[in-house]
Amino acid sequence: MFPVLNIGPLAIQTPGLLIVIGIYVSFLVVEKQSKRYALNANDVSNLIFLYLISTIIIGRLAYVFQFPSIFIENPLSIFSISPSLFDFTSGLILALLVAVVFVQKKKLPLQRILDSLSLPLLIFLIFVFLALFASGNSYGKPSSLVWSIFLWGTTRHPLQIYYIVGLIPVIAINVYLSKKKLLPGQLFFRTVFYVAILVVFLDFFNGNPNNLILSVNRLQIIAWFVMVVLVFVNAKYKKKMDKGSNFNLTS
Amino acid sequence: MKRIFNKNNLFSLSLFLFSSIWVLFTISTNQENSGEIYAAPQKGFIAPDFVLNDLSGNEYQLSNLKGNMIIVNVWASWCKPCQYEMPAMQEIYEKYQDKGLILLAVNNTYQDNYSDVLDFVSENKLTFPILLDLDGFVSNQYQVQALPSTFFIDKTGKISEIIIGGPMSEALIESRIKELEK
Numbered sequence: 546m547f548p549v550l551n552i553g554p555l556a557i558q559t560p561g562l563l564i565v566i567g568i569y570v571s572f573l574v575v576e577k578q579s580k581r582y583a584l585n586a587n588d589v590s591n592l593i594f595l596y597l598i599s600t601i602i603i604g605r606l607a608y609v610f611q612f613p614s615i616f617i618e619n620p621l622s623i624f625s626i627s628p629s630l631f632d633f634t635s636g637l638i639l640a641l642l643v644a645v646v647f648v649q650k651k652k653l654p655l656q657r658i659l660d661s662l663s664l665p666l667l668i669f670l671i672f673v674f675l676a677l678f679a680s681g682n683s684y685g686k687p688s689s690l691v692w693s694i695f696l697w698g699t700t701r702h703p704l705q706i707y708y709i710v711g712l713i714p715v716i717a718i719n720v721y722l723s724k725k726k727l728l729p730g731q732l733f734f735r736t737v738f739y740v741a742i743l744v745v746f747l748d749f750f751n752g753n754p755n756n757l758i759l760s761v762n763r764l765q766i767i768a769w770f771v772m773v774v775l776v777f778v779n780a781k782y783k784k785k786m787d788k789g790s791n792f793n794l795t796s
Numbered sequence: 797m798k799r800i801f802n803k804n805n806l807f808s809l810s811l812f813l814f815s816s817i818w819v820l821f822t823i824s825t826n827q828e829n830s831g832e833i834y835a836a837p838q839k840g841f842i843a844p845d846f847v848l849n850d851l852s853g854n855e856y857q858l859s860n861l862k863g864n865m866i867i868v869n870v871w872a873s874w875c876k877p878c879q880y881e882m883p884a885m886q887e888i889y890e891k892y893q894d895k896g897l898i899l900l901a902v903n904n905t906y907q908d909n910y911s912d913v914l915d916f917v918s919e920n921k922l923t924f925p926i927l928l929d930l931d932g933f934v935s936n937q938y939q940v941q942a943l944p945s946t947f948f949i950d951k952t953g954k955i956s957e958i959i960i961g962g963p964m965s966e967a968l969i970e971s972r973i974k975e976l977e978k
Contacts, residue, residue, distance in 0.1 A: 630968055697834060760824075762822070
């Protein structure tokens with residue numbers, strides 16, 4: 546755990562730094578993938594940029610709407626650079642709507658874009674878990690295994706490391722599938738399916754008791770439902786492929 | 797439905813079934829381990845206990861203050877962000893003191909100058925308790941790596957939020973207090 550990097554008088558938050566590096570590396574992969582999927586790299590970059598900006602704006606507005614009286618008294622705080630004045634969950638979800646509107650207005654091939662983004666998203670997830678490891682968040686359950694790490698009062702499963710290790714075969718499968726003949730969107734949904742499986746299995750080791758709903762981890766429940774939906778989605782794709790209709794190469 | 801449950805989807809379906817069994821298994825295990833709670837400087841954990849004296853020599857033990865909303869702010873008089881956020885802290889303290897807010901400003905005295913601390917407190921007319929961490933015990937317990945570091949502790953004694961660095965705006969402090977009031 547290494548939440549702060551002290552460089553002279555500067556205290557740089559390591560998790561934030563890792564997220565910034567993750568965004569940069571993922572952007573590099575996005576550019577390469579755009580070429581591979583015959584997409585306009587500018588359109589894809591604009592879409593991602595719009596999504597990130599929308600996440601920040603909506604995240605701040607969602608936070609302001611939760612505490613309106615406070616921000617009426619201190620209106621300038623709406624423009625504060627503090628990352629603590631954000632509701633990132635609302636931002637990340639609602640910004641998807643903005644992205645969908647942009648895709649429809651520009652008439653972009655959504656399914657191919659999703660396919661091209663599947664690999665950069667997996668790479669970004671690795672940086673997210675590195676950031677969580679640095680901050681000590683998403684910690685594991687207490688454990689006495691040899692590879693347990695001492696964190697928050699006891700030795701625990703290194704859950705963030707489990708996720709990073711688990712994501713490596715998912716990346717390998719993604720790269721392998723991207724070389725196969727698939728329908729547009731199929732690569733993305735298959736990748737999401739494998740990530741959902743990973744979450745269902747690994748989040749069992751999540752040590753945060755506040756995340757439990759009816760003794761099951763919240764994230765496990767969400768991932769399980771995503772999995773159920775994707776079993777049907779992937780089956781439909783397979784049926785389409787078997788019929789041989791609308792056959793397109795994604796690579 | 798028949799088309800979904802065919803041999804082509806056997807791999808997906810077996811993964812789905814296996815993971816469903818796994819989720820059911822986790823229910824029983826989580827029920828066994830749901831009672832665990834540790835003291836640690838992390839959101840959701842019990843705030844590590846400490847006993848410190850204020851500038852007048854009065855003793856404060858964190859665990860004795862359970863049942864109140866508590867802010868533990870670790871600071872030093874030479875730290876610029878700490879200096880900038882103290883007026884906001886004072887305003888918030890005056891506003892929420894009657895609603896059960898306790899603000900403990902833990903000075904890193906082992907890295908500070910006692911006379912500078914006194915000057916700073918009188919210049920800024922701070923009325924909340926200024927606790928003196930003479931040997932760095934609190935900094936060590938709370939794994940403080942940057943100043944200021946602020947810990948918001950709820951009425952059950954659990955840490956509900958940690959803000960590393962500053963200066964914190966009034967809006968930020970107040971919104972976190974609203975969370976503590978819930």
